[in-house]
Amino acid sequence: MSHRQDGILERRQLLPLVPSTERSACGPVAIIECVENIPCDPCVEACPKGAIRIEGDMNGTPSVDFDTCDGCGLCVSACPGLAIFVVDMSLDAGAATVSLPYEYTPLPSVGDTVVTLSREGKVLGEGTVKRVLQALALDRTPIVTLSVPADHAMDVRHFLAKDVTA
Amino acid sequence: MRITEHPILKFEKGPLVEFEHDGRKLKGHEGESIAAALHAAGVRVLRHSIKLDRPRGFFCAIGRCSSCLMTVDGVPNVMTCVTALSAGMRIETQTGKGIIPDVHFPTPPTDPDYPRDLGNVPLAIVGAGPAGLSAAIAAGQLGVRSVVIDENPVPGGQLIKQTHMFFGSKEHHARVRGIDIGAILVKEIEDLPVDCLTGTTVLGLYPGRMLALLRNGRLHRLTADSVILATGASENMLAFPNSDLPGVYGAGAVQTLMNVDGVAPGKRVLMIGAGNIGLIVSYQLLQAGVEVAAVVEGLPEFGGYHVHAAKIRRAGVPIMTSHTVLRALGTDRVEGAVISKIDGDWRPIEGTEVELDVDTICLAVGLTPNCELASQFGCDEAYVAELGGRVAIHDASLETTVPGVHIAGDASGIEEASTAMLEGRLAGLSAAAKFLHDREMGELTRLRSEAEEGLRALRAGPFGKHARAGKRKMLALASARGGDS
Numbered sequence: 001m002s003h004r005q006d007g008i009l010e011r012r013q014l015l016p017l018v019p020s021t022e023r024s025a026c027g028p029v030a031i032i033e034c035v036e037n038i039p040c041d042p043c044v045e046a047c048p049k050g051a052i053r054i055e056g057d058m059n060g061t062p063s064v065d066f067d068t069c070d071g072c073g074l075c076v077s078a079c080p081g082l083a084i085f086v087v088d089m090s091l092d093a094g095a096a097t098v099s100l101p102y103e104y105t106p107l108p109s110v111g112d113t114v115v116t117l118s119r120e121g122k123v124l125g126e127g128t129v130k131r132v133l134q135a136l137a138l139d140r141t142p143i144v145t146l147s148v149p150a151d152h153a154m155d156v157r158h159f160l161a162k163d164v165t166a
Numbered sequence: 167m168r169i170t171e172h173p174i175l176k177f178e179k180g181p182l183v184e185f186e187h188d189g190r191k192l193k194g195h196e197g198e199s200i201a202a203a204l205h206a207a208g209v210r211v212l213r214h215s216i217k218l219d220r221p222r223g224f225f226c227a228i229g230r231c232s233s234c235l236m237t238v239d240g241v242p243n244v245m246t247c248v249t250a251l252s253a254g255m256r257i258e259t260q261t262g263k264g265i266i267p268d269v270h271f272p273t274p275p276t277d278p279d280y281p282r283d284l285g286n287v288p289l290a291i292v293g294a295g296p297a298g299l300s301a302a303i304a305a306g307q308l309g310v311r312s313v314v315i316d317e318n319p320v321p322g323g324q325l326i327k328q329t330h331m332f333f334g335s336k337e338h339h340a341r342v343r344g345i346d347i348g349a350i351l352v353k354e355i356e357d358l359p360v361d362c363l364t365g366t367t368v369l370g371l372y373p374g375r376m377l378a379l380l381r382n383g384r385l386h387r388l389t390a391d392s393v394i395l396a397t398g399a400s401e402n403m404l405a406f407p408n409s410d411l412p413g414v415y416g417a418g419a420v421q422t423l424m425n426v427d428g429v430a431p432g433k434r435v436l437m438i439g440a441g442n443i444g445l446i447v448s449y450q451l452l453q454a455g456v457e458v459a460a461v462v463e464g465l466p467e468f469g470g471y472h473v474h475a476a477k478i479r480r481a482g483v484p485i486m487t488s489h490t491v492l493r494a495l496g497t498d499r500v501e502g503a504v505i506s507k508i509d510g511d512w513r514p515i516e517g518t519e520v521e522l523d524v525d526t527i528c529l530a531v532g533l534t535p536n537c538e539l540a541s542q543f544g545c546d547e548a549y550v551a552e553l554g555g556r557v558a559i560h561d562a563s564l565e566t567t568v569p570g571v572h573i574a575g576d577a578s579g580i581e582e583a584s585t586a587m588l589e590g591r592l593a594g595l596s597a598a599a600k601f602l603h604d605r606e607m608g609e610l611t612r613l614r615s616e617a618e619e620g621l622r623a624l625r626a627g628p629f630g631k632h633a634r635a636g637k638r639k640m641l642a643l644a645s646a647r648g649g650d651s
């Protein structure tokens with residue numbers, strides 16, 4: 001099934017969006033899951049390091065120079081497609097963080113345990129909320145950072161507040 | 167069913183007042199639409215149809231479809247989706263055509279600011295959406311005075327309900343939310359020679375470019391040297407058994423109800439159509455705390471952007487391509503829906519029916535340009551499928567076949583707010599040309615090519631395919647007409 005049938009990117013489409021294992025081990029980095037030629041380019045404008053490029057006019061697809069990107073996350077809330085995530089695999093053995101845009105209420109609090117979801121909305125496991133960014137500059141697109149098992153880092157893209165009654 | 171918590175919006179409501187519905191006392195907020203107040207109180211049936219006595223709710227929520235007519239304070243056929251609630255109103259479910267009471271209706275008081283004859287303006291713009299406002303800004307910056315007329319109480323057109331960030335580039339206000347783009351445009355006209363007449367419907371366009379206006383129940387006339395029609399579009403309906411049940415709503419209506427009035431359309435929604443509008447409204451439903459059971463799409467691939475689809479997929483909403491809705495279930499209101507897989511000829515495949523437990527079916531099956539005014543004024547029209555229906559034939563400067571009458575935005579072909587803003591600019595500049603001195607023409611040409619270049623860039627990608635084809639056909643039609651005369 002193609003991503004234009006079920007809305008899910010295939011493995012082969014994801015591979016070029018992800019940095020090398022060596023780069024990942026160095027620190028946080030942006031992963032941009034935007035693969036179509038749409039008329040859009042605010043991500044390029046948002047990056048203070050000039051790490052995001054779109055070839056040709058704004059209908060090109062964005063790519064990240066993983067050596068220039070320092071994972072600051074400024075592009076995450078600038079993207080109208082909510083398609084940018086920052087993943088940090090440089091942490092202690094087995095752990096990673098995923099920062100994602102979260103335009104829902106209520107916002108979770110630091111320390112909360114949440115149910116992590118994949119690109120298909122399937123339950124992956126649990127995560128812990130490490131940080132909730134909600135500055136005026138983010139214009140109502142808060143960024144939530146979750147701590148997750150390292151082998152989930154490339155799959156966790158959403159979460160559900162954990163239902164305490166369940 | 168009122169939305170109390172929302173990640174993007176704060177609902178500023180009028181005071182809570184009491185009103186009567188079929189003899190029952192209910193409460194609603196003063197100033198909100200009657201239909202929204204009733205919906206919040208759990209009332210979905212607004213009238214019964216004339217011939218078959220079928221229950222009807224609202225469908226478009228922008229005063230276009232007549233599905234929401236009720237009897238208010240004894241007066242039948244009141245469009246409750248655009249009529250503001252006030253304290254003590256007596257609202258009755260209407261059956262049939264309604265009976266006009268044998269009384270003298272009070273004459274609305276005369277408003278000294280709005281005499282019957284509003285005189286002449288250089289430029290009259292119908293519609294205060296992104297296209298109309300941008301036209302006023304472009305003309306105003308060149309010193310050309312205009313009046314923008316819109317039937318809604320506030321300017322902004324479709325933008326007033328779009329809570330998501332827009333695409334495009336910096337010059338098209340990319341990453342700014344639709345609601346805020348509307349506010350930016352409204353702010354810009356404040357310092358320009360632009361008057362904005364809201365709450366005013368343009369009923370017709372007559373010889374001498376005379377516009378008949380309806381405002382607060384009174385008729386007014388206004389003449390203009392140039393006219394721009396930026397009237398937007400109306401939502402398409404889809405026919406299936408029970409598609410007239412209360413609870414089958416247009417996507418724009420759902421947006422109005424939840425993002426303008428702060429009322430949830432239901433608890434669990436089935437979305438029909440996976441173009442950008444279907445995908446975006448599904449996301450906005452989730453943000454308002456409403457469940458989306460599925461998005462069904464008849465085509466083998468969905469039409470919207472993948473990034474919009476991804477947002478709802480990761481929240482667990484299935485997108486079912488090659489599927490359609492077979493029927494709605496329920497007697498007085500939607501209580502479920504049956505969907506099924508379809509083959510390449512849109513025939514349901516037996517044995518694939520699934521019943522969904524939903525209380526709302528939302529139709530996002532396309533828009534049709536509003537071309538009534540252009541038609542009535544004698545502009546030549548053509549059906550161009552790629553533009554969404556019948557459109558007034560227009561040339562590269564967006565002038566119709568009637569000199570001095572321009573068209574812009576969704577009214578000239580269904581596209582986006584970003585293109586509507588640039589088309590509005592282009593129409594504003596073209597209409598302004600006749601008021602400018604020769605020495606200003608160089609600047610005008612420069613501004614025009616800037617807008618044209620912007621449009622070209624926005625339409626350049628694969629998603630601009632239809633707009634490119636449609637506009638090409640339009641230019642061919644326009645030059646053929648030009649050749650006749």
Ligand SMILES: Cc1cc2nc3c(=O)[nH]c(=O)nc-3n(C[C@H](O)[C@H](O)[C@H](O)COP(=O)(O)OP(=O)(O)OC[C@H]3O[C@@H](n4cnc5c(N)ncnc54)[C@H](O)[C@@H]3O)c2cc1C
Pocket residue numbers: 292293294295296297298315316317318322323324325328330331332333366367368369396397398399417418421442443446447536539574575576577581582583584585586
């Ligand atoms: C759910 C949804 C999501 C969208 N998302 C995006 C997006 O992300 N990016 C994007 O670029 N675009 C988006 N769009 C499209 C965009 O909203 C429209 O293309 C744009 O609003 C068209 O602008 P317009 O000025 O032509 O018409 P409108 O905004 O429809 O304005 C027309 C105005 O004219 C008024 N009017 C009509 N007839 C009369 C009359 N006779 N008298 C008085 N007033 C009249 C109407 O009431 C209305 O206010 C979206 C649309 C929808 C429905």
Ligand code: SF4
Pocket residue numbers: 029030046047048049050051052064068069070071072073074075076086
């Ligand atoms: S995370 Fe920061 S440095 Fe990396 S691409 Fe985004 S804005 Fe640029």
Ligand code: SF4
Pocket residue numbers: 032034040041042043044062078079080081082083084473
């Ligand atoms: S801002 Fe987001 S949607 Fe737009 S091009 Fe960049 S990554 Fe894609």
